[in-house]
Amino acid sequence: MLERFDELTTAHVADACLRAGVPVRTVSLTSVVGGRIAGRALPAQHVGSVDIFLEAFEDAAEGDVLVVDNSGRRDEACVGDMVAREAQIACLSGIVIWGLHRDTVDIQEIGLPVFSLGALPTGPLRLDPLPADALLAATIGGWTVTRDDLVLGDEDGVLFVPADRIDELFDLAESIRDTERKQAAEIRSGRSLREQVRFKEYLTARAADPSLTFRQHLRAVKGAVEE
Numbered sequence: 001m002l003e004r005f006d007e008l009t010t011a012h013v014a015d016a017c018l019r020a021g022v023p024v025r026t027v028s029l030t031s032v033v034g035g036r037i038a039g040r041a042l043p044a045q046h047v048g049s050v051d052i053f054l055e056a057f058e059d060a061a062e063g064d065v066l067v068v069d070n071s072g073r074r075d076e077a078c079v080g081d082m083v084a085r086e087a088q089i090a091c092l093s094g095i096v097i098w099g100l101h102r103d104t105v106d107i108q109e110i111g112l113p114v115f116s117l118g119a120l121p122t123g124p125l126r127l128d129p130l131p132a133d134a135l136l137a138a139t140i141g142g143w144t145v146t147r148d149d150l151v152l153g154d155e156d157g158v159l160f161v162p163a164d165r166i167d168e169l170f171d172l173a174e175s176i177r178d179t180e181r182k183q184a185a186e187i188r189s190g191r192s193l194r195e196q197v198r199f200k201e202y203l204t205a206r207a208a209d210p211s212l213t214f215r216q217h218l219r220a221v222k223g224a225v226e227e
């Protein structure tokens with residue numbers, strides 16, 4: 001099922017969410033290793049020690065993505081090569097960190113996709129109390145992520161989608177991708193996007209009815225740019 005993401009981008013699926021009325025839960029994280037990520041979310045709230053990740057791995061299934069909630073902190077790294085190696089041996093497909101990582105060179109050598117806000121040499125210096133839901137939910141960029149979500153990541157960042165809507169979202173994303181590819185091919189062959197989406201008609205119609213939006217017009221002419 002997730003193989004369908006191989007031929008899509010997070011941008012296509014984000015636009016599909018908008019079209020389907022599903023919240024667009026994205027965060028701008030970058031991959032330490034390059035490469036893409038797709039799998040079921042395995043949430044873990046970090047409070048100052050890696051033991052919460054080891055505990056999460058005890059119940060992990062093959063292909064899961066560890067979703068680390070470190071509150072977006074920039075004063076400590078919370079995942080390094082030890083955690084990445086352990087995730088790999090537990091058959092996870094990657095790690096997403098709402099926070100920082102360290103041991104960059106070793107993580108690159110391991111090759112497991114790790115997405116984070118950046119790197120810092122300092123590890124955790126604190127130990128806070130562990131919330132009761134530490135393995136049930138992660139708050140990432142203000143979004144709540146649970147075991148019911150899938151994680152998709154690529155060069156644009158990371159997107160969380162409800163697992164029970166994925167077929168519908170992939171259908172929409174594929175149709176958006178196909179429309180955009182056709183538009184792009186036409187632009188390459190010299191036919192402007194404005195011509196393709198009949199932009200002059202839109203400007204005329206909007207002059208007559210100022211409430212008309214470009215998205216409404218795009219839908220009417222079956223174009224795709226932002227949804």
Ligand SMILES: O=C([O-])CC(=O)C(=O)O
Nearest residue numbers: 077078080081082083123
């Ligand atoms: O930040 C930490 O304590 C984790 C760490 O270095 C590692 O996993 O190698």
Ligand SMILES: [Mg+2]
Nearest residue numbers: 080081082103
């Ligand atoms: Mg380390």
